[in-house]
Every structure is written in C-alpha cells, then in structure tokens.
Amino acid sequence: MTVIWINGPFGGGKTTLATTLQKELPGAVLFDAEEVGFLLRQVFPGKYKDFQDNPAWRPLIAEFAVHCHRENDGHPVIIPMTLLRQDYAAEIHGAIRATGIPLQHLLLHADPDTVSARIDASVEFPDDQARSEKVRAFRRRKQPVYTEAYDGWLAADTEVIDTTHLTPRQVADQALKTIGAL
Numbered sequence: 001m002t003v004i005w006i007n008g009p010f011g012g013g014k015t016t017l018a019t020t021l022q023k024e025l026p027g028a029v030l031f032d033a034e035e036v037g038f039l040l041r042q043v044f045p046g047k048y049k050d051f052q053d054n055p056a057w058r059p060l061i062a063e064f065a066v067h068c069h070r071e072n073d074g075h076p077v078i079i080p081m082t083l084l085r086q087d088y089a090a091e092i093h094g095a096i097r098a099t100g101i102p103l104q105h106l107l108l109h110a111d112p113d114t115v116s117a118r119i120d121a122s123v124e125f126p127d128d129q130a131r132s133e134k135v136r137a138f139r140r141r142k143q144p145v146y147t148e149a150y151d152g153w154l155a156a157d158t159e160v161i162d163t164t165h166l167t168p169r170q171v172a173d174q175a176l177k178t179i180g181a182l
Contacts, residue, residue: 001025003065003096004179006080007089007154008108009146010139011119013163013171014080017108020172025181027075031068033061034081058088062095069101082142084149089157104179107158108171109150114164115143 004021006014022028037051040060048054061079068077083089089105096103110118119139125131161174 001074001076002102002104002179003069003077003079005083005093005103005105006078006108006175007083007105007158008163009110009115010082010142011122011136012082012108012110012115013118013168014082014108016168017106017171017175018078018080020168021076021078021175024172024176025076025078027072029068029072029075029077031065031077031079032081033064033079036060036064052083052085052088058091059095062092065092065096066099066101082146084142084145084154086149086153086157105158106175106178107150107154107160108163109155109160110162110164112143112147115146116140119143 006018008014018030022030034051037054037057040051040054040057041048044054051057061081065077065079083092093103093105119136122136122139123129123132124135159178161171161178163171166174
C-alpha cells in the first residue's frame with residue numbers, strides 16, 4: 001500500500017487520526033518518528049534544540065519508514081509528525097519515494113482560532129497540570145511557524161483536510177477517502 005505521513009500543527013489531531021487509521025486499515029502500523037528524535041537527544045544531549053535539525057534524524061526516519069513498509073509486507077505505515085521545513089520534508093519524503101514506495105502526505109489544517117482553542121483544552125498529563133501547560137505553551141509558540149509554512153509551501157505540497165468544523169470521526173472518514181480506502 002503506502003506510507004501515510006500525517007502533518008499539521010502541534011496539537012492538531014495527528015495522533016488521534018493516526019490511531020484511528022491504524023485500527024481501520026488492515027495490517028497498518030504506526031511509526032512515531034519523535035521516538036527516533038528522543039533517542040538522538042540521548043546520544044547527543046543538548047547539541048540540537050530541535051531534533052529535526054540533527055542531520056542524522058532525517059535519513060534515519062526515511063530509512064526506518066522504508067524498512068517498516070517492507071517488514072509489514074506492504075501494508076500501510078502511518079507516521080504522524082509535524083514537518084514545517086520544506087527542505088526537511090523534501091529530504092525525507094524524497095528518500096522514501098526514491099525506493100518506489102508511494103507516500104501520501106496529508107495535512108490536518110484548521111483556522112488559528114480553532115487550533116488555539118484545541119490547544120487550550122488539551123490535557124496531556126491529567127495528573128500533572130504544570131507539565132500539561134508546558135506542552136500547551138510549546139504548541140502555542142509553534143503556531144506562527146506552522147502558519148508561515150502553511151502559507152509558504154505546505155498547503156501546496158499536501159492533501160489538505162480542513163478540520164476546523166469536523167469531528168475526529170469526520171476527519172478520519174475524509175482521510176480514508178483521500179487515501180482511497182473508502
């Protein structure tokens with residue numbers, strides 16, 4: 001089948017969609033590219049503020065996606081990961097596509113007020129409000145970066161699903177339709 005890259009703003013519903021697609025697409029696996037970034041942070045503590053800037057991260061992600069696809073007998077590999085730099089997206093997606101594996105790049109987009117409201121309502125760590133607020137603050141800081149990427153290149157490089165007025169179920173149905181699974 002394909003690699004399905006789910007992009008969008010931080011707090012935009014990527015993981016929710018990814019877990020739904022994993023349940024609904026036979027044989028699909030979920031690959032959290034952040035885990036590779038966390039590993040690299042352990043190897044090179046403090047060297048890169050954003051692990052995506054580590055030159056090792058991008059080829060590792062592409063290679064891991066390719067191997068997951070092969071190991072999974074061609075069933076979908078779902079990767080929920082915000083990528084806001086066009087050169088990084090081109091490097092990773094190009095390396096995957098160069099192997100002949102199809103890649104579908106979906107973008108979950110919502111208007112800024114909706115994203116802000118979703119961030120404000122999110123509780124990542126129910127037993128640790130301070131930690132949850134730290135996550136919300138990070139997501140708020142990244143909103144202008146997302147908007148700049150969306151306006152600059154991202155909207156033209158993806159299949160955009162406007163989630164502003166959609167429920168998670170409706171987003172999943174739209175994604176399934178977009179990837180040709182409905």
